Amino acid sequence: MATPYVSPAQDRQRRAVRPHLPMRPRWLCRVCAAPWPCQPARLLLLMEYRRDRVALSVYLAGCLFDATADLLTLNPRPEPSPGELFDRFLAWAAA
Numbered sequence: 525m526a527t528p529y530v531s532p533a534q535d536r537q538r539r540a541v542r543p544h545l546p547m548r549p550r551w552l553c554r555v556c557a558a559p560w561p562c563q564p565a566r567l568l569l570l571m572e573y574r575r576d577r578v579a580l581s582v583y584l585a586g587c588l589f590d591a592t593a594d595l596l597t598l599n600p601r602p603e604p605s606p607g608e609l610f611d612r613f614l615a616w617a618a619a
């Protein structure tokens with residue numbers, strides 16, 4: 525099946541508006557497939573919550589809680605390290 529032609533500019537625009545959201549239960553980005561929150565997701569979250577960093581931490585703590593449960597179910601051995609998950613979901617937003 526032929527893929528409709530998408531110009532590089534259109535493609536960039538489409539990526540920019542598509543939110544970098546996590547795909548559960550693996551917690552990979554829907555757009556770039558990196559472990560979520562990927563770099564674009566972090567930037568988008570920082571912009572979205574720039575007036576309320578406490579709310580951002582609360583949101584990310586909820587994600588950490590859900591992700592820990594999902595990832596432990598997926599990979600019981602070796603289980604994901606709590607320190608790594610904390611750094612990935614929460615530590616980056618604290619600065």
Ligand SMILES: [Zn+2]
Nearest residue numbers: 544553556562
């Ligand atoms: Zn992404």
